[in-house]
Each structure stands twice: as C-alpha cells, then as structure tokens.
Amino acid sequence: xxxPKYDSIFNCEEYTEEPLxxxxxxxxxxxxxxxxxxxxxxVAPDLFLDILxxxxxYAEYSEEDLLSMVDRLTAIVADQGLGALFNAADEAIPDDxxxxxxxxxxxxxxxxxxxxxxxxxxxxxxxLQAVMDIDDEEAAEVMAEVQxxxxxxx
Numbered sequence: 481x482x483x484p485k486y487d488s489i490f491n492c493e494e495y496t497e498e499p500l501x502x503x504x505x506x507x508x509x510x511x512x513x514x515x516x517x518x519x520x521x522x523v524a525p526d527l528f529l530d531i532l533x534x535x536x537x538y539a540e541y542s543e544e545d546l547l548s549m550v551d552r553l554t555a556i557v558a559d560q561g562l563g564a565l566f567n568a569a570d571e572a573i574p575d576d577x578x579x580x581x582x583x584x585x586x587x588x589x590x591x592x593x594x595x596x597x598x599x600x601x602x603x604x605x606x607x608l609q610a611v612m613d614i615d616d617e618e619a620a621e622v623m624a625e626v627q628x629x630x631x632x633x634x
Contacts (some may be wrong), residue, residue, distance in 0.1 A: 483555045484602060489516060490611045492563020495571075496534030497554050503537055504549060508565050509608075511553050513588035515562060516604045525550055531587045533631070535580055571613070578612050579622050586626045595630045 488514060500508060510531050528550045532538045538546065551628050556565050585608055589601035597605070609619045 486620050487605050488556060488567050489562045490607060492561065494560060494564040494567065496568040500568045500572040501502055502540070502572050502574060502577055504553065504580050504621065505569040506537060506571035506577060506584055507532060507546075507549055508553050509573070510584045510588045511550070511557065511564050512569070513585040513604065515557065517600065521565050522560065527592075530592065531584055534587070535584065537577070537606070538578070565566050578614060579618065582609065582612060582614055582619065583626050586623060590626070590630070592630075592634070595627065 485510075507528065510528055514527065525547055529543060529546055532541075541549075551567065556568075568579075574624055582605075585605060586597065589605060590597050605619075614622070
C-alpha cells in the first residue's frame with residue numbers, strides 16, 4: 481500500500497552501519513515521522529524531549545542523554561537517509577513496543593498546541609501502520625489513547 485511519496489522510507493533496502501537499541505529505535509520513529517514530509521526541515525530538540533518524556537522507556541534517561549541520542553539519529557539521517565534509519569528502527573523495536581512507536585509517530589505528527597493531526601499527516605501514519613503490521617482496530621485504540629493523554633495534559 482506504499483505510495484511513491486514514502487517509498488524512500490518504507491521500501492529502502494539500506495540499513496544503518498550500526499544497529500540501534502530499542503530506545504533509539506522508538507526515538508527514530510519520532511524523527512522519521514517529523515521529517516517524512518519534509519526531510520530538509522530542522523526538528524527542534526524540545527519536540528523530541530516532550531514526546532519521549534511520555535514513555536516509560538526513557539524514564540532513566542537524562543535530558544543530555546536524550547539530546548545526544550537525537551544528535552546521533554540526526555547524523556544517521558544526514559549520512560544514510562530516513563529509509564536506512566527506518567529499517568534499523570524496525571529491527572530494533574520489539575513487538576511489545578510497536579504500539580508505543582506508533583503512538584510516538586502520532587505525537588510527532590500532531591499539532592501539540594491543538595491536538596489536531598493534519599490531513600496530510602494521516603497518509604504517513606496509515607503507511608507506517610501497514611509496514612509495522614498494526615491492524616486498524618489497534619491503530620484506532622492507540623490513536624484514542626494518544627488523544628486522551630493529550631486532553632488530560634491540557
């Protein structure tokens with residue numbers, strides 16, 4: 481179901497030179513989601529810190545550790561591309577963290593001021609859902625949980 485728009489991400493045959501751990505894998509999904517529609521964008525590190533802070537996986541990470549991780553992942557994108565990073569992330573994320581990775585992508589595509597997801601972002605999320613083997617019911621549950629968590633934060 482991949483559209484040509486995201487082929488360079490989801491149909492890439494390249495991998496990163498070094499494997500990622502699961503925390504780097506989930507963080508990579510945030511970066512990929514943030515850059516998928518405009519890879520030349522600069523992504524504010526605060527965006528990553530805000531999103532990753534919502535996940536227990538990062539409870540033991542300092543802000544400095546997270547910023548260092550984001551720097552490393554951004555360097556991978558610059559050197560090897562979003563597709564290679566996605567492939568490494570996909571391998572690094574265990575099955576039990578797939579819903580969290582999808583939730584992180586939703587947050588990266590969400591307007592964090594309004595909680596809305598732009599129509600254009602939905603295409604990326606739908607393709608990510610397909611390549612991560614998330615069925616429609618589970619995707620809807622994750623989306624509802626993200627929306628609920630956003631509303632509770634306000």
